[in-house]
Amino acid sequence: xxxxxxxxxxxxxxxxxxxxxxxxxxxxxxxxxxxxxxxxxxxxxxxxxxxxxxxxxxxxxxxxxxxxxxxxxxxxxxxxxxxxxxxxxxxxxxxxxxxxxxxxxxxxxxxxx
Amino acid sequence: xxxxxxxxxxxxxxxxxxxxxxxxxxxxxxxxxxxxxxxxxxxxxxxxxxxxxxxxxxxxxxxxxxxxxxxxxxxxxxxxxxxxxxxxxxxxxxxxxxxxxxxxxxxxxxxxx
Numbered sequence: 001x002x003x004x005x006x007x008x009x010x011x012x013x014x015x016x017x018x019x020x021x022x023x024x025x026x027x028x029x030x031x032x033x034x035x036x037x038x039x040x041x042x043x044x045x046x047x048x049x050x051x052x053x054x055x056x057x058x059x060x061x062x063x064x065x066x067x068x069x070x071x072x073x074x075x076x077x078x079x080x081x082x083x084x085x086x087x088x089x090x091x092x093x094x095x096x097x098x099x100x101x102x103x104x105x106x107x108x109x110x111x112x113x
Numbered sequence: 114x115x116x117x118x119x120x121x122x123x124x125x126x127x128x129x130x131x132x133x134x135x136x137x138x139x140x141x142x143x144x145x146x147x148x149x150x151x152x153x154x155x156x157x158x159x160x161x162x163x164x165x166x167x168x169x170x171x172x173x174x175x176x177x178x179x180x181x182x183x184x185x186x187x188x189x190x191x192x193x194x195x196x197x198x199x200x201x202x203x204x205x206x207x208x209x210x211x212x213x214x215x216x217x218x219x220x221x222x223x224x225x226x
Contacts, residue, residue, distance in 0.1 A: 032213045043117070043203055043217035051213070090156065098169050099213050100146070103156040 002027040002093045006104035013081050014112045021076040021107050023091030032094040033074040034101060035065055039087045047089075050074065061085070086111040115140065117206050117218035125224045131192040134221045138185050138206030144168075145187040146215065147179060150201040159202075162187055163210050191223075199225045 003026045013019055025031060032051050036044040048059025055067040065076045074091060088108050092101035118137040126132050138145050146169075147159040158171040162181035179189045185206075191198055201222050205215035 034213075036217075041219070041222075043119075043219045044205075045217070046214060049214060094213055098161075099211060100158055100161060100169055101213075101215065102158075105155045 002031060002095050002102050004091050004093050004102055004104035006089075006091055006107050008107045009105070010108045010110065012110040012112060015083050016080050019076075019078045019081045019085070019109070021089050021091075021109070023074045023076065023104060024072050025074060025091070025093040026072065027093055027095055029095070030069070032099070032101075033065075033067060034092040034094070035059065035063070035074075035076045036090045036092060036103075037061075037087050038090065038106075044090065047076070081109075081111055083111045083113060085109060117204055117216055119202075119204050119218035119221050121221060122219065123222045123224075125226060126194050128194055128196060128225055130194050131190060132194060132223060134189045134202055134204075134223070136187045136189070136204030136206075136218060138187070138204075139216055142206035142208055142216070143185050144207040144210050145181055145185060146205045146207075147187070147189050148203040148205065149173075150203055150220070151199075156203070159189070161210075168210060194225045196225050199223060 005024045034049045035047040050057045050067045088106045090106045091104040094101040120135045144163045146161040150156045161169040165181045176192045181187045201220045203220045204218045
């Protein structure tokens, strides 16, 4: 069965600083990988996804993620964080067959002015 | 087009009661999944429906059930409510079973007292 680890429960950055959120997955084959964002009291919004091909994936709101098979990682990055990026970020992995995503426990992003 | 709509947004129930939550998927989407989100357990998959049939099921007791109607709308029912059922229940819709991109509703916040 697949699993996802987000090592950082909370991350605090200053507005304008760069951001990297870590995600490691466990799955035997090439998985489908996702990053979602959840604002307080809201549902999840898809930021980006990786299925195959180019390992650097561009998403919405200026986010990007890089798939590294050798490290089983799919880290999310943004070069300059805005105060509105403060939210909970979830990495997810889905295997072929059921395509049901398994979510990590999330990383809470705090942005200081 | 309209997103995934969940009703009600908030609900307070007493232990032992039952509750029904509703989800209207994006028009044209035929797969509907349900997730439970709690601070302790994170996001956990409940079940997925497609063409009025349950296709995948998570590891939840039989008190949790669901159904899907011919118009793809789905309901989730929890009987004999327990305090631990207090959670945000999220619904997600996809075009089909083999599609990987899920669109989430804002959720129903259930509080059991």
